Amino acid sequence: MSPVIEAPARASRQDDLGSAGSVRGLLWLTWRQHRWAVLSTLVLAAVLVGWMTYLSMELTDLWHQCGNAYCPENSPQGERLAGSSPLVLTMGALARVVQYMPLLIGVFIGVPVLTREHEQRTLLLAWSQDVSPTRWLWTKLGMLGLFVTAVTAAVAGVSDHLQHVDTLVGPANLFDYVPFLNTGMLPVAISICWFAVGVALGAAIKRTLPAVFGVIVSFIGLTYLVQWRYPTLMKPLSVQLQMDGPDRGPLRDNALVVKGGMIDYGIDGPSGAFDASGRELSGVELQRLCPPDNDGDKMLSCLSNLHLHQHVQYQPGSRIPDFHLIVATGYLGLTAVALVAVWWIVRRTNLSAG
Structure with missing residues (x-):
């Protein structure tokens, strides 16, 4: 009676070991096939995290030197935050790397998942x-996918902190396109998306170089589409501002100007400046009424005396989390479409042609 009772338990244990063994085998296979891409991604992420952490500490130190306030432009700290300073150039370069990291993940991790099997004839x-x-x-x-999520989450957390510290000491805006993409969890959602798209294009095209080209073209196209459309994903607010007003009111605190805010002098078309009656002046009229001067003081005084104002459409900085959610939802929706496409292609793949 004892063998009859123990046989099912022994068979169950063997099935569990076989299942675990297959998972371990796939884990080992995945590591063997993608180890160089995984290691390169880890190195890149470590460099980004370390460098951005150092810059965050440096900006925090400048913030303390300025009395925990915005650093004036004519101060030594403000000069280090000028547009062409080494600190600003380095931050800009790192921000671009974070922005294009999803493309690297799609090309070097996503595309080879299936193109490698097709090109090496190992599907069968x-x-x-x-x-x-x-x-x-x-x-x-x-x-x-778990690896991509973990690595990009670490980079996204440090990038978000760096961008927020930058707004404390200098004229940075979290609603500008690059800081917008590099804050919150958008780097994670975008990286997961392009990983899935890379796998899908690799499964459909079955060749590495054409699939890589497809990922690059798609990434650039969607990047410019998002950059063009994201300011109007929600209806902008409107406000009238005095052109010489020192207080920008609602345009402070990371607000994004959608329309208005620019004045055109000396042109026949609209200048963007309105008089007290609400009539928009032409650039020629504005130049005739308030001629530009070298230091700008006389022109500002003229604008103040004429009570000119601007009509501005803007997105308040308080909407940044909502915009992050909208854009992330779009990228994750594209991820779902790509994964469904991969599943459908794999199910229809002819093994005899592997």
Whole structure:
């Protein structure tokens, strides 16, 4: 009676070991196939995190030197934050690297997942074992996706902190396009998206170089589309501002100007300046009424005496989390579409052509 009772338990333990063994095998296979991309990504992320952490500490020190306030432009600290200073150039370069990191992930981690198997003719070997093609796909995508999420979350957290510290000491705006993309959890959502898109294009095209080209073109196109459309994802607010007013009111605190805010002198068309009756002056009229001077004091005094104002449409900085959520939802929606496409392509793949 004892063997009859123990046989099912022994069989169950063997099944569990076999299942665990297949997961361990796929984990080892994933590491062997993608180890150089994984290691390179870790190195890049470590450099970004370390460098941005150092810059955050340096900006915090400048903030303390300025009395925990905005650093005046004519101060030694303000000169270090000038537009062409080494500190600002370094921050700009790092911000661009963070912005384009999702593209690198899509090209070097996403694309090879299936193009490698097609080009090396190993699909038949990989998918004819005791692991089904669907399980092989989701296990590899899960492992690599978790890696991408963890790495980009670390970079996103440090990048977000650096951008917020930058607004304390200098004329930075979190609603500007690059800081907007590099704050919150947008780097994570965008990286996951381009990882999935890279896998999908690799599965559809089946060749590495054409798939890489497709990822690059798609990334650039969608980046410019988001840059063009994101200011109007919510209806902008409107405000009238005196042109010489020292207090910018609602345009402070990371507000994004959607329309207005620019004055054109000396042109036949509209200048963007309105008189007290609400009539918009032409650039020629404005130049005739308030001729520009070298130091700007006389012109500002003229604008004040004429009570000219501007109509400005803007997005308040308080909407940044809402905009982050809208853009992240769009990228994650594209991720879902890409994953469904990969699943459909894998199910229809002819193993005999592997």
